[in-house]
Amino acid sequence: MELYVNASDNIRAVGKAFDAWKDGFPSSVALIGEKGSGKSTLSNLLTDEIFKEQKIVNIEIKQSTWKIEQILSLFGSAFEIKDVNRPEHIVNALNAMEERIVVNLEGLQKLYLRNINGFDALDALWLIISETKGKVFWITTCSRYAWEFLNKVEGVETHFTHIFFTDALSDAHIQSVIMNRHDKSVYKLNFEADESTRKSRNYKKRLNDPKAVQEYLKEIYFERLADITEGNTSVATILWLRSIKKVERRTITISPFQPVNIETLEILKPETLFTLAAIVLHDTLKVAELCRVLNLTLAQSRVLLTRLKSRGILIEEESGYYLNQLVYRQVLRLLKRRNIIH
Numbered sequence: 077m078e079l080y081v082n083a084s085d086n087i088r089a090v091g092k093a094f095d096a097w098k099d100g101f102p103s104s105v106a107l108i109g110e111k112g113s114g115k116s117t118l119s120n121l122l123t124d125e126i127f128k129e130q131k132i133v134n135i136e137i138k139q140s141t142w143k144i145e146q147i148l149s150l151f152g153s154a155f156e157i158k159d160v161n162r163p164e165h166i167v168n169a170l171n172a173m174e175e176r177i178v179v180n181l182e183g184l185q186k187l188y189l190r191n192i193n194g195f196d197a198l199d200a201l202w203l204i205i206s207e208t209k210g211k212v213f214w215i216t217t218c219s220r221y222a223w224e225f226l227n228k229v230e231g232v233e234t235h236f237t238h239i240f241f242t243d244a245l246s247d248a249h250i251q252s253v254i255m256n257r258h259d260k261s262v263y264k265l266n267f268e269a270d271e272s273t274r275k276s277r278n279y280k281k282r283l284n285d286p287k288a289v290q291e292y293l294k295e296i297y298f299e300r301l302a303d304i305t306e307g308n309t310s311v312a313t314i315l316w317l318r319s320i321k322k323v324e325r326r327t328i329t330i331s332p333f334q335p336v337n338i339e340t341l342e343i344l345k346p347e348t349l350f351t352l353a354a355i356v357l358h359d360t361l362k363v364a365e366l367c368r369v370l371n372l373t374l375a376q377s378r379v380l381l382t383r384l385k386s387r388g389i390l391i392e393e394e395s396g397y398y399l400n401q402l403v404y405r406q407v408l409r410l411l412k413r414r415n416i417i418h
Contacts, residue, residue, distance in 0.1 A: 086107075086240045087121060089240055090122055093105055093237065094178075097209075102210060103209070104205055104215070104235065104238070106215075106236040107119065107217045108239060109217075109219070109220055109241055110220050110221075110243045110408075111404065113220075113243035113310065114309050114310075118242055119180055119182060131175060131178070132177065133179050134180045137181070137182065138183070138186075139396060140189060140360065140361065142189040142194045142196065142198075144163075144199075151166050166204050167203070167208055170211050170212055171207070173211055177213070179212050179215070183218075184232075185218050185223070185358060185359050189368055191368045221408075250305060250309065253312065254298075258328075263326050264328070266330065267293035267297055269289075278292065279292065300333040306405060308404070311401055315333070319333060347380060349410070350416065351366065352410075354370060360397065363377045363378045363381060365396070366397075381397050388402075
């Protein structure tokens, strides 16, 4: 976490919101960003630097939790409240506490299902947050595209006094994230040129200066990496690691950057694109949940998800199917070009 770049501004801003809450001003915070943009890392930094003298309750939503009984059960366990069957029971218990607390709620995007009856858990959460702001400093995380969708249908931003974004890293910051980590090692870097670069005039005129060649190749590599990752730290780091061709004699050879081209995988049918969009909006979905979102049969839903899994686009875990980080950015670009997400 000591290598996390550009967190200081958000840490200071959350600190000011927290100070206002301690002084009696009802405050609540939302941390927004793409999957892999550092929301959880920022939450951990806040725990260590801002909330270290305050009791904190961490609640991570690991799978779709859109029914009201699901969120009540989750909160009942987290707050050690028995016999919870209404949101008001949570409200009364929290307001009856002697000490004020911080609640770090990770995964707001998993508290709904894009279905006419899929917002009960969120509605319960809004009630609980609004009625407990005096006793609880709420800080939540949410993926960017779920946040934008929920803003349109639920006005989610009205429930928070402070909103901060974690996925606005510049090209220079992306390079800093990677190089800061590499500089902790004892290895030198050796960037290789691809065929088109070797034929370029800019490359040829540097051939008599090996150091200049390496600086030029490094510049090209990070320009291409920044272009495909668009400020997403996690995606950038994964692609950097996949670029390592070999390690020998304390030298790491970096092969030319080659992003995955998902458009060669024949996934461009409308039902497939809408499946990918649903995964982006919810982070994870199970077969039965995709049925509800897209109004499919179980068989149709299972075929769509398993086909994308077999092609390496989705990964399946107990919590459901989610996007492979290696193709995350390419999928987003494809969906944006088709005006399916914005």
